[in-house]
Amino acid sequence: MTDALTEGFIELDRVEKVFDVRKKTGFLRRERHQVRAVDSISFTVARGEMVGYIGPNGAGKSTTIKMLTGILTPSGGRLRVAGIDPSRERTRLAHRIGVVFGQRTTLWWDLPLIDSYKLMHRMYRIPDARYRENLDRLVELLDLGALLDVPVRQLSLGQRMRGDIAAALLHDPEVLYLDEPTIGLDVISKARVREFLRELNTERSTTVLLTTHDLSDIEQLCSRVMVIDHGRMMYDGPLTGLHEIGDGERTLVVDLERELPPIEVDAARVVKIDGPRQWLAFPASASAAPLVARIAAEYPLVDLSVREPDIEAVISRMYAEKATS
Amino acid sequence: MTVSTSTPASTAGSRVAEGLRAYLLIAGMWIRAGMTYRTSFVVTVIGNLLLSGMDFVGILLMFSQVDSLGGWTLPEVAFLYGLSATAFGITDLLLGSSEVLGARIRDGSFDTLLVRPVPVLAQVAADQFPLRRFGRVIQGSLVLGWALFAVDVDWTVPKALLVPVMLVSGALIFGAIFVAGAAFQFLAQDAAQVQNAFTYGGTTMLQYPPTLFGKDLVRGVTFVLPLAFVNWLPASYVLGRPYPLDLPTWVTYMSPLAAGVCCGLAGVVWRAGLRSYRSTGS
Ligand SMILES: Nc1ncnc2c1ncn2[C@@H]1O[C@H](COP(=O)(O)OP(=O)(O)O)[C@@H](O)[C@H]1O
Ligand SMILES: [Mg+2]
Numbered sequence: 001m002t003d004a005l006t007e008g009f010i011e012l013d014r015v016e017k018v019f020d021v022r023k024k025t026g027f028l029r030r031e032r033h034q035v036r037a038v039d040s041i042s043f044t045v046a047r048g049e050m051v052g053y054i055g056p057n058g059a060g061k062s063t064t065i066k067m068l069t070g071i072l073t074p075s076g077g078r079l080r081v082a083g084i085d086p087s088r089e090r091t092r093l094a095h096r097i098g099v100v101f102g103q104r105t106t107l108w109w110d111l112p113l114i115d116s117y118k119l120m121h122r123m124y125r126i127p128d129a130r131y132r133e134n135l136d137r138l139v140e141l142l143d144l145g146a147l148l149d150v151p152v153r154q155l156s157l158g159q160r161m162r163g164d165i166a167a168a169l170l171h172d173p174e175v176l177y178l179d180e181p182t183i184g185l186d187v188i189s190k191a192r193v194r195e196f197l198r199e200l201n202t203e204r205s206t207t208v209l210l211t212t213h214d215l216s217d218i219e220q221l222c223s224r225v226m227v228i229d230h231g232r233m234m235y236d237g238p239l240t241g242l243h244e245i246g247d248g249e250r251t252l253v254v255d256l257e258r259e260l261p262p263i264e265v266d267a268a269r270v271v272k273i274d275g276p277r278q279w280l281a282f283p284a285s286a287s288a289a290p291l292v293a294r295i296a297a298e299y300p301l302v303d304l305s306v307r308e309p310d311i312e313a314v315i316s317r318m319y320a321e322k323a324t325s
Numbered sequence: 326m327t328v329s330t331s332t333p334a335s336t337a338g339s340r341v342a343e344g345l346r347a348y349l350l351i352a353g354m355w356i357r358a359g360m361t362y363r364t365s366f367v368v369t370v371i372g373n374l375l376l377s378g379m380d381f382v383g384i385l386l387m388f389s390q391v392d393s394l395g396g397w398t399l400p401e402v403a404f405l406y407g408l409s410a411t412a413f414g415i416t417d418l419l420l421g422s423s424e425v426l427g428a429r430i431r432d433g434s435f436d437t438l439l440v441r442p443v444p445v446l447a448q449v450a451a452d453q454f455p456l457r458r459f460g461r462v463i464q465g466s467l468v469l470g471w472a473l474f475a476v477d478v479d480w481t482v483p484k485a486l487l488v489p490v491m492l493v494s495g496a497l498i499f500g501a502i503f504v505a506g507a508a509f510q511f512l513a514q515d516a517a518q519v520q521n522a523f524t525y526g527g528t529t530m531l532q533y534p535p536t537l538f539g540k541d542l543v544r545g546v547t548f549v550l551p552l553a554f555v556n557w558l559p560a561s562y563v564l565g566r567p568y569p570l571d572l573p574t575w576v577t578y579m580s581p582l583a584a585g586v587c588c589g590l591a592g593v594v595w596r597a598g599l600r601s602y603r604s605t606g607s
Contacts, residue, residue: 019603037606062606071439072604094442106437110453111358122350123443 008044009175009207010068015041015077017063017231037063039231040077047174048205050197052222052239054212060231061211065179068209069099082174095124098168102180105164107152113163114148117170124171131170138166141196158189165196175207176200182217194220215315227315242315249281251307252288257300265294276302340444347443351451359456366456373460377414380529381406381468395536400475401564402534407469408488408556409531412495413524414461420450420500421458423507424521427514433605446595449507478563487559487577494580495555499524501587502550508591508598527552535561535569543569554583 017038025031038060045051055061066072068081070090079086084093099106107116121131139145142162147155155163161181168176178197182190198221200206212218218225218239225242227235235242252268255277262270263278268291272279282291288306295301359366384406388399397405426449429435438448478484506520527546535543535557546552547570561568562577 019606035606058606066436066604069440071436090439091442091444094440097440099440101437104432104434104437106440108354111354115354115358119350119354123347123441 009047009049009082010043010045010209011078011080012044012064013042013078015064015067015079016075017060017067017072018075036231038067038074041228041231041233042077043226043233043236045207045209047207048201049224050201050208050210050222052210052212052218052225053228054215054218054225055228055234056213059213059228061213061228062179063231064228065099065177065209065211068177069093069097095171096174098171098173098176100161100164100168100176100178100181102161102178102183105152105160107160107163107167109153110151112149112151113144113155116152116163116167117148120167120170126171130172134170134172135166138169141199142166143192158185158192161185161189161193162196165193169200169206173206175209178208178210180212181210182212182214190217197221250284250288252280252282252291253305253307254278254280254295254299254301255303257302260299263295263299265291265298267291344444344447347447348451351448352454355451355454356456359454369457370460370463373457374464375460377410377461378464380532381410381464384532395534397534397536397564397566398477400472400477401566402532403468403472404476404564405534405556405560406532407465407467407472408491408495408560409528410465411462411469412465412492412555413499413528414458414465415492415496416499416503417524418455418458418462419496420503420507421455422452423449423503424517425452426507427510427517430510430602431514431605435602436604445599446504446507476564478565483578484563487563490578490580491556491559494584497584498551498555498580498587499528501584501591502527504588504591505594508595511598511601523550527555531556534566536566538569540569547572551583551587554580 015038016036019035019037020032021035022030022032041060041064053061053064063072067074067079068086070086070088070093073087081093082096084096086093107113108119117135120126121128126134139148142165144159144162144166147159147163152160152163165178165181181193181197185193194217197208197210201208201221210217210221223238225235225237225239226233227242251271254263257276259276260278262273263280265280267286268280268282270278271281280291282288292304295304381403384394384402385399387394388402392398394402423446426435429438429449438445441448473488502520502523506516506523509516509519527550530538530546531552535553543553543557547554547558558568558572559577559580560566562574
């Protein structure tokens with residue numbers, strides 16, 4: 001128990017998840033390959049923190065959440081939530097966590113919303129008074145009063161999402177995981193969900209881990225953000241730091257004919273030399289063409305390439321997705 | 326870290342109790358929901374009753390042409406039929422929903438069952454609790470009730486006791502096949518079809534006298550997949566009919582043992598299946 005208090009409430013140490021994927025490549029022919037969905041990720045989340053976990057589609061966000069809930073067993077590394085190994089003690093952990101999946105409901109599809117809550121009440125053995133109190137509060141905050149007798153299948157996406165969030169919180173979980181909770185929601189529903197989450201975190205200090213590929217969720221909710229891409233952690237820190245990286249520097253990699261002293265041009269500085277190859281950093285806002293022209297005029301240039309900073313490439317891909325989705 | 330002091334047996338027992346509790350909670354919810362439309366409920370149960378009675382009508386039609394089937398009279402075949410249909414009906418009512426597990430795995434909604442604090446098998450089995458399937462249980466019991474009066478048997482206490490023993494063991498044996506079938510849906514999401522061959526196919530076969538089938542098949546369902554313990558073996562003894570295989574009398578009392586072994590194996594298979602679950606990428 002003590003290590004759950006002194007260290008993080010959620011702890012990941014070089015956690016990996018590798019999927020064996022078999023693809024049909026023709027009649028009776030299958031190709032096997034491995035997908036490294038989560039690749040050696042480490043982080044800790046303290047009690048009461050609200051953390052955004054972002055990255056483009058396929059980055060490994062859902063896979064991480066599934067390991068944190070015990071749905072999936074990690075292929076490697078060490079993972080603890082409240083001192084519990086999720087995949088080994090999934091049922092015990094279930095009492096202490098709440099989970100909301102944006103793309104699928106945990107509610108009973110064919111039954112009225114209130115029936116799902118009654119069932120949760122018994123399943124989680126929530127004391128009667130506590131259940132009443134929580135239900136009343138959640139119904140009010142999430143504006144569910146008129147929806148309680150409606151079968152879940154008849155709810156709109158935004159209504160269903162609010163219903164799902166309430167269901168995940170009836171048993172007073174210590175941590176709430178939300179996997180893309182605003183996906184597909186209209187502007188008003190998004191605002192309402194965000195408002196509620198903010199209150200949940202500040203008033204009740206519930207730990208919240210939120211995945212999204214929508215940056216504006218994070219901008220409005222989380223002071224700490226983790227960026228993941230291709231299963232690897234790209235950034236873990238305050239949101240402000242992410243913005244700074246966002247307008248950071250690009251790198252020009254030049255191959256010269258031979259080993260030479262550092263290139264001297266204004267608007268760029270050499271950050272690394274390896275034999276005839278030199279790395280120059282220049283502002284992301286500046287164009288590379290004049291810089292290249294100037295270098296080519298004064299140095300024996302063989303080859304060159306421009307590198308986006310990785311993190312920036314990730315973020316810009318996320319913005320691109322946002323624009324198209 | 327707290328050290329668990331409970332023995333494996335007691336934790337297994339408490340998990341079964343937890344599972345039953347969750348099952349009753351979920352099934353109760355569905356029954357209440359289904360009861361809100363009482364007339365439509367009665368209509369579907371009766372419809373189901375009539376539908377499942379069709380295969381018995383087939384047997385009656387056969388007996389309008391012949392006096393015996395494999396040497397067995399109509400009440401004797403009805404005895405087999407009633408036992409098999411009732412035992413299967415009970416299982417199909419209680420576990421039939423596990424058929425859709427494959428679909429839930431494919432569409433990813435199985436994930437949501439894993440984040441709840443109750444055994445997954447109970448959630449899978451109780452989901453959408455199909456009360457209409459009660460029709461088959463009623464129909465099977467009616468046939469069995471008639472057969473009990475109509476068969477020419479000197480009822481003794483052991484013979485009378487064998488009837489409920491057969492029903493319970495039979496339901497458990499079918500139940501084990503349902504659970505194992507559900508477990509295979511983790512590997513192949515359309516395994517439900519194969520399971521149906523064993524359950525629906527099995528119950529239909531058991532409605533006919535064992536003397537109609539080849540020895541190899543009888544051996545198979547006696548020693549490998551012990552369907553014969555649902556009714557064939559004990560019923561042959563109750564009716565004083567020779568069983569195609571030469572077995573000592575005590576074997577007829579082994580249905581509970583066969584059921585226990587089947588359930589134990591099914592439990593192991595289920596756990597292995599659940600462990601192999603890898604969710605879906607979406
Ligand atoms: N159950 C699975 N089986 C095979 N591949 C998977 C599975 N789940 C995820 N993946 C793959 O792992 C990668 C990460 O997926 P996911 O965690 O869902 O990403 P995100 O939630 O960030 O969009 C993707 O390439 C995806 O195709
Ligand atoms: Mg995802």
